[in-house]
Amino acid sequence: MCGAPKQGGGLAGVDLTTQTVIQGSVWHDGSPVAGAYVRLLDATDEFTAEVVTSPEGEFRFFAAPGQWTLRSLSPIGRAERTLAADVGLNETTLAIA
Amino acid sequence: MSRNDVLVTADWAQENLGRPGLVFVEVDEDTAAYDGGHLEGAIKLDWKKDLQDPLRRDFVDKAAFEALLSAKGISNDDTVVLYGGNNNWFAAYAYWYFKLYGHQDVKLVDGGRKKWELDGRPLSKDVVERPATTYQASEPDLSIRAFRDEVVASIGSKNLIDVRSPDEFSGKILAPAHLPQEMAQKGGHVPTAMNIPWSKAANEDGTFKTDEQLAALYDEQGYDENKATIAYCRIGERSSHTWFVLRELLGKSDVKNYDGSWVEYGSLVGVPIEK
Known part of the structure; x- marks a missing residue:
């Protein structure tokens, strides 16, 4: 229940009229980064959730409308992005420089 | 009780893998994490399948906990060293659970699986089997x-x-x-x-x-x-x-x-x- 579900895959079964989905992938040097830790921080920069990216570098969160920050940690480096999410699908990319 | 009694560093864990009397245990909901690579010699516990009653919302009872630990090859006098994903959430849950049933010596690996991976430390895919024991639990410490x-x-x-x-x-x-x-x-x-x-x-x-x-x-x-x-x-x-x-x-x-x-x-x- 609280363990990180498998990341990636389709959105079948997810009600995008009620859920605020924030999803995307982590990239570095033209390739997706598997096994990166991606955390979702709220508008006050407090931890809300964390997942590990899929073999294709994907992550997905179920949040609420508002401002969020995504931060990825991995042995090859960090990336961060702030976004405003609305109900429905919010897609983004984290690029590790 | 102090930090040194209950918490070990990733360095300490790596140096002590395989030491007799220590049992490393990974606790995750996502058992695929363990199967994809775990600390050398560590066994796994599934917090839900192994630690929750299959019918009611509650823990497994004392007899079931004894049967579980016996089958996993954990003895009463072993030091149980727990680690896991999700920032050790489920490892901490298992720590509390082991204490509830009276296990004496339990420790957490600081940082759990995340720090281990971020440090690039080695993981093993070997199947781990330990000989069965006869574990005896205490009555739950409420x-x-x-x-x-x-x-x-x-x-x-x-x-x-x-x-x-x-x-x-x-x-x-x-x-x-x-x-x-x-x-x-x-x-x-x-x-x-x-x-x-x-x-x-x-x-x-x-x-x-x-x-x-x-x-x-x-x-x-x-x-x-x-x-x-x-x-x-x-x-x-x-x-x-x-x-x-x-x-x-x-x-x-x-x-x-x-x-x-x-x-x-x-x-x-x-x-x-x-x-």
Whole structure:
């Protein structure tokens, strides 16, 4: 229940009229980064959730409308992005420089 | 009890893999993590399949816990060294659970699986089998486990610590944001609860903050040393993390984990809720 579900895959079964989905992938040097830790921080920069990216570098969160920050940690480096999410699908990319 | 008795570093763990008398145990919900590579010689426990009653919402009973540990090859006098994903949430839950059934020597690997991976330390895919034992558990120690009636009775009198994220505390979301937000329970928190998220006790790599930082954190948030304490979250695993900090690292007395947590409390008819 609280363990990180498998990341990636389709959105079948997810009600995008009620859920605020924030999803995307982590990239570095033209390739997706598997096994990166991606955390979702709220508008006050407090931890809300964390997942590990899929073999294709994907992550997905179920949040609420508002401002969020995504931060990825991995042995090859960090990336961060702030976004405003609305109900429905919010897609983004984290690029590790 | 102090930090050195209950917490080991990743370096220590790596140096002591395979040492007789130590059993490394990975605890995750996502057992695929273990199967994809684990600490050399570590066995796995599935927090749900192995540690939850298959029918009712409760722990496995004493006899089932004895059967589980016997089959896993854990002896009463082994030192159990726990680690896991999710910033050690489920490893901390298992730590609390082992203590509930009276296991003497239990430790957590600081930072768990995340720090291990971020450090690039070796993982093994070898199948691990240990010879069966005859494990004997104690009767459950209910001095560390709170039930719903005690929580309701503690409103306004004990330290109630809601360790969920601020957005769960306020009722904006109902679960950690890696899970779909469709739940039966109402949003909000137990009246008079302080919101001290578990994450404030941890660094980004999943390790615990220093004892000085932790002591200052609870002081600043209004923790009253003269009161008993109950920690809760959504299903009791993040509050195990905070229970570990308060009782095992900071040595505070009379600290309980309410594992029914918000999934139970937020579904109760007639109890007070604040938003």
